[in-house]
Amino acid sequence: MPHSIEQVVHEQHGNTSGPSAGQRRRNADILTETLPVRRQEGNAGSSPLRGVKRTMWKKAVQNGTVLGLLVIATTARAQDAASEIARIEKQPRAGRVASYETLANRKGFSEKDRLTVIAAFAGHARNLSPHYGRGTSPIDVERWRAMLAWGHEQDPRNRDIAAALIQLLLDDGKTADAAPIAKTFLKESPDDHAAKAWDQWCSRKGKGAPPPLRKFPLHFCVLTRNPEAAKRATREQCVKETAIFNESFRTLARAPLVEFAFQGYSPYAEIRNSKSELVQWGDRQKPYDSGQVLKAFNTCDDAKVRDRGAINVYIVDSYAPRAGFDDKTSHGVRNSNRPYLFIDWERLGSNIQNAEPHEMGHAFGLDHVGVIGAKGTTSTNIMASAAEGFGSGGERDLGFTDSQAALILYHAERTADRLGLGR
Numbered sequence: 001m002p003h004s005i006e007q008v009v010h011e012q013h014g015n016t017s018g019p020s021a022g023q024r025r026r027n028a029d030i031l032t033e034t035l036p037v038r039r040q041e042g043n044a045g046s047s048p049l050r051g052v053k054r055t056m057w058k059k060a061v062q063n064g065t066v067l068g069l070l071v072i073a074t075t076a077r078a079q080d081a082a083s084e085i086a087r088i089e090k091q092p093r094a095g096r097v098a099s100y101e102t103l104a105n106r107k108g109f110s111e112k113d114r115l116t117v118i119a120a121f122a123g124h125a126r127n128l129s130p131h132y133g134r135g136t137s138p139i140d141v142e143r144w145r146a147m148l149a150w151g152h153e154q155d156p157r158n159r160d161i162a163a164a165l166i167q168l169l170l171d172d173g174k175t176a177d178a179a180p181i182a183k184t185f186l187k188e189s190p191d192d193h194a195a196k197a198w199d200q201w202c203s204r205k206g207k208g209a210p211p212p213l214r215k216f217p218l219h220f221c222v223l224t225r226n227p228e229a230a231k232r233a234t235r236e237q238c239v240k241e242t243a244i245f246n247e248s249f250r251t252l253a254r255a256p257l258v259e260f261a262f263q264g265y266s267p268y269a270e271i272r273n274s275k276s277e278l279v280q281w282g283d284r285q286k287p288y289d290s291g292q293v294l295k296a297f298n299t300c301d302d303a304k305v306r307d308r309g310a311i312n313v314y315i316v317d318s319y320a321p322r323a324g325f326d327d328k329t330s331h332g333v334r335n336s337n338r339p340y341l342f343i344d345w346e347r348l349g350s351n352i353q354n355a356e357p358h359e360m361g362h363a364f365g366l367d368h369v370g371v372i373g374a375k376g377t378t379s380t381n382i383m384a385s386a387a388e389g390f391g392s393g394g395e396r397d398l399g400f401t402d403s404q405a406a407l408i409l410y411h412a413e414r415t416a417d418r419l420g421l422g423r
């Protein structure tokens with residue numbers, strides 16, 4: 001039977017008898033050097049004492065070190081934690097969290113090793129949530145919370161554990177429970193955007209204050225010379241795009257987080273002779289280079305190409321070596337809170353996977369989240385990937401969760417400041 005976390009937590013608070021942890025460790029250290037304990041890969045049910053010679057066992061009984069022996073057997077198996085983690089990391093992504101859950105609940109692990117496993121688990125769990133959509137790997141929220149809460153109690157400094165736990169609590173609406181953990185996380189990671197965002201979210205909720213609804217002007221610029229794109233990416237369409245952003249950039253409960261307003265539009269004809277290096281990225285027959293595009297954007301002085309007081313939305317014809325210009329990859333970049341978007345013209349009208357709010361999510365500091373095994377028709381979070389952050393996944397039709405909304409509101413303030421939009 002697996003060793004449940006509740007049991008572990010209970011033991012933590014309980015009054016354990018017998019040798020102290022330090023003594024147990026010393027015993028184990030001494031004995032592991034002298035007794036070879038063979039382990040069986042992946043066989044949790046095998047006897048921990050397999051390989052210990054009968055004579056040695058008898059001697060140990062005589063010497064009264066049976067307890068010590070049992071401890072080393074356990075410890076020796078627990079030493080597998082690192083190799084087990086390495087093994088799990090080689091598994092297909094779809095099965096990793098489940099393997100970690102089983103391993104973390106394995107009987108006989110030392111607290112230290114259980115913590116190591118939970119930390120590795122948290123590295124994956126922080127990208128997953130039942131609120132992101134139903135994947136092929138079920139999430140037991142209660143169990144995850146118990147595991148992470150226990151891990152956080154053992155090691156409040158572990159960032160993955162803290163982040164995974166806060167996210168789980170916030171997305172379940174348990175802001176009061178998340179608040180003290182968010183405080184600790186912020187203390188340990190004072191420069192982490194999520195730490196600051198979640199702490200702000202908790203204190204705002206604590207005061208019952210509604211978040212300000214920031215208004216962001218959008219400047220559209222058609223960077224591609226493709227005539228088909230020109231037909232589609234009209235001024236009228238860009239006004240519609242603004243409405244799409246307002247309609248889709250929302251929470252799970254359909255509440256808006258910020259407001260967008262149409263500010264300007266530059267068709268290709270008006271910018272084709274611009275000195276801005278951005279223009280060549282509209283039809284560039286080379287893979288997208290994020291560093292070069294960023295540089296071109298940040299050095300752009302042409303107000304028709306880049307409106308410095310707005311979020312700039314570029315309409316491009318994406319290119320990839322295999323798909324050629326059929327490629328429809330789009331990009332959203334926060335760029336230290338001077339955000340811009342690259343939207344492939346064929347994605348206008350939100351016709352494929354909700355590109356608009358997805359890229360805007362990146363522009364407001366969000367990373368991908370995972371809905372393991374999501375198919376094209378699976379209802380998923382706007383930022384969803386089929387793995388844990390790789391590849392596109394699902395319909396991306398579910399609004400932002402609270403942990404994501406917190407980050408959006410946090411970056412909204414910074415972006416408004418950076419763009420000089422005032423209070």
Ligand SMILES: [Zn+2]
Pocket residue numbers: 358362368
């Ligand atoms: Zn993305």
